[in-house]
Amino acid sequence: GDMIDRLSEDMVRRASDLFQFSIPVYLCLGNHDLTAEDSLDQWLKVAPEFFPGGHPEYLLDTPDGVVYVMPNHWCATPYYWGEVQDPQFSSDQHNVFNDALTATSKDMQVFVTHSPVFGLPPAQTLLPEPLHEPAGAFSNTIGNLTAAHPGIRCVLGAHNHMNMHVEKTKVHYVTVSAFVESPF
Numbered sequence: 220g221d222m223i224d225r226l227s228e229d230m231v232r233r234a235s236d237l238f239q240f241s242i243p244v245y246l247c248l249g250n251h252d253l254t255a256e257d258s259l260d261q262w263l264k265v266a267p268e269f270f271p272g273g274h275p276e277y278l279l280d281t282p283d284g285v286v287y288v289m290p291n292h293w294c295a296t297p298y299y300w301g302e303v304q305d306p307q308f309s310s311d312q313h314n315v316f317n318d319a320l321t322a323t324s325k326d327m328q329v330f331v332t333h334s335p336v337f338g339l340p341p342a343q344t345l346l347p348e349p350l351h352e353p354a355g356a357f358s359n360t361i362g363n364l365t366a367a368h369p370g371i372r373c374v375l376g377a378h379n380h381m382n383m384h385v386e387k388t389k390v391h392y393v394t395v396s397a398f399v400e401s402p403f
Contacts, residue, residue, distance in 0.1 A: 220249020220290065220333040220377055226258050228265055235266040244268075248275055248290040249333040249378060250300035259298035276312060278319040284328035289316055291334045291357070306334035306357040316364075326370025335376040335394045336361045339383050351379045365390045 222238070223230040238244045246269035252258065259275060271277040275298065279286040289312055294303040297311075308316075320327060336358050338349030352358075365371045365388065373391045383394040 220247050221251040226254045231265040247288045247331050253300045256299050285325045286329040288331045291332045305355045306353050329373045331375045335379050336392045
């Protein structure tokens with residue numbers, strides 16, 4: 220996510236031009252990709268190659284397992300980030316997710332969203348509390364999702380611009396900084 224800093228048709232077109240490689244490149248929309256109320260429409264119109272099947276939620280079925288990508292929403296308006304940072308999924312997203320899992324016989328092994336599930340642990344920061352914890356009930360939502368689908372072994376996120384690894388209930392929760400950011 221956050222392939223661009225602020226949405227404009229020109230920025231989406233530039234991203235589409237820059238990310239043309241010999242391998243597929245897909246996008247899990249992040250908050251900076253969603254700064255206009257019609258963000259999703261613009262992405263799908265200008266850069267549909269980033270979204271398998273033409274949808275922001277998609278399943279990648281590989282010989283080794285399944286990856287499911289589901290960008291979180293930031294407020295009640297789907298696929299829009301205004302000033303609120305309350306990561307959440309809509310009931311429609313949950314339904315599409317369950318339908319996708321029903322359509323495959325493989326266990327899903329990796330779940331990808333944009334928001335981190337946990338804050339950066341004190342062991343990594345030496346601060347007394349976790350740093351940059353997600354707002355609201357997002358951690359519980361993801362915990363319920365992984366409990367309902369025990370094949371999930373990894374939840375990938377980003378957003379906080381920090382590298383993190385937390386293991387809880389046999390699930391690895393990982394966030395990564397941007398390619399352009401130093402990992403230390």
